Amino acid sequence: MVLNIAVHVSQERRRPVVFLFRRDDLSKCGKCKQAYYCNVDCQRGDWPMHKLECVAMCSYGENWCPSETVRLVARIIMKQRVTTERTPSERLLLLKEFEAHLDKMDSEKEEMNQADIAALHHFYSRHIIDLPDDQALTELFAQVNCNGFTIEDEELSHLGSAVFPDVALMNHSCSPNVIVTYKGTAAEVRAVQEINPGEEIFNSYIDLLYPTEDRRERLLDSYFFMCQCTECTTKSKDKAKMEIRKLSSPPEPNEIQSMVHYAKNVIEEFRRAKHYKYILFSLEHYLELLEMCELSLEKMGAIFADTNVYMLHMMYQAMGVCLYMQDWDGAMSYGEKIVQPYSIHYPAYSLNVASMYLKLGRLYLGLEKKSQGVKALNKALAVMEVAHGKDHHYVAEVKREIVEQK
Incomplete structure (x- = not known):
């Protein structure tokens, strides 16, 4: 399957978002035939920016393949060329004031940065006059990588990336009191806990399913800080997240640690295999991915309970493969095992919980x-009305699905 890139930029806010999938109902640029839009108005609103990359898309044709981050940085550069005014999302913080953490980058990150810079020059140097020098680009890529946001739909399928300077001011907590959701390309921040005047607002930068050690490793690697939030200092959910199967002879601590090491390795191995094999898009490769999930679940299941987060991770991957293969019964079976533990491990009003109920419904x-579907959709709706707001089109769509079953 060839992944086509579509760009959706709101006319009002002009924030860049890159969509890495194609839907049949999207409008298509008649020139490059590689940029897709929600509708004609969306396409017209984006033209001032897209016309600058449309030439490059036409020039490279099927060989057009810059990464999402490279496209986002190119759009930022082009946007800065055509306006010197603050955007609506720069009321408090300019994009150029983002923290880059260049002094904390290891050699691997530096190499990735250099690869992105090389790709930017390769795809855009003939079409963007006078690109910034390598030092400025190194800083810009680092700023985007450390402060960018991932845009997802109601089922948490990846849509693209964007920068929201004002929203990026929020600090992280593993027990956040707000959630960031999106309406079109506008970011909306909604409270999911009671927040008193003067209290700090905390967002989550990462997936909160995993135990404290894993979360801290991810935050240190990607955002360069050691989390000291209440959840990380109390580790209140770690025991439930690392639940061990009840056996007549409990496993030794070293056996548990060895299995954790295996789990982390197989998760990374699957991530690489999925990226490669989804591009190939054949039933044989999907079956290989599913087998990898099943074998790892069998091995981990000798020690870990089904509610253990590493088991849930591989079940979720298996569910995704089943959905790609249109094995609906298989996907349902995995979803039923996942949804209740998710409700325990994630914070209240988690989008991960809502999306699982939505998929299952x-x-x-x-x-x-029918009855099981409506029940699951109602549970998804209860979370979505808080996280997305009652006036969001995702909420309206779920309500419509429920009404249609009556």
């Missing part, structure tokens, strides 16, 4: 399990 309805 739609699966149930597709398999003509």
Whole structure:
């Protein structure tokens, strides 16, 4: 399957978002035939920016393949060329004031930065006059990598990346009191806990499923700080997240640690295999991915309980493979094992919990399990009305799905 890149930039806010998938109902640029839009108005609003990269897309044709980050940085450069005014999202912080953490980057990150700079020159140097020098680009890529946001739909499928300077001011907590969601390309910050005047607002930068050690490693690697939030200092959920199977002879601590090491390795191995094999897009490769999930679950299941987060991670991957293969029963089976533990491990009003109920509800309805489907959709809706807001089109769509079953 060839992944086509679409760009959606709101006319009002002009924030760049790169979509890495193609939907049949999207409008297509008639020139490059590689940029896709929600509708004609969206396309017209984006033209002042897209016309600058459309030439490059046409020039490279099927060989056009810059990464999402490279495209975002190119758009930032082009945007800065055509306006010197603050954007609506730069009321408090300019994009150029982002922290880059260049002094904390290891050799691997520096190499990735240099690869991105090389790709930017390769795809854009003939079409963007006088690109910034390598030092300025190194800083810009580091700023975007450390402060960028991932845009996702209601089922948490990846849509693209963007920068929101004002929103980036929020600090991280593993027990956040707000959630960032998106309406089009506008970021919305909504409270999920009671927040009193003067209290700090905390967002989460990462997936909160995993135990304290894993979260801290991720935050230190990607954002260069050691988290000292309440959840990290109390480790209140770690025991449940690392639940061990009840056995007549409990495993020794070294056996548990060895299995944790295996789990982390197989998760990384699967991530690389999925990236490669989804591009190949054949049933044989999907079956190989599913087998990898099943074998790892069998091995980890000798020690870990089904509610253990490493088991849940591989179940979630297996569910995704089943959905790609249109194995609806298989996907439903994994989803049913995941959804309740998710509700325990994640904070209240988690988008991960909502998306799982949503996927499961739609699966149930597709398999003509009406009552189960409606029940799951209602549970998703209860979270989404808080996280997305009652006026969000995602919420309206779920309500419509529920009404249609009556």
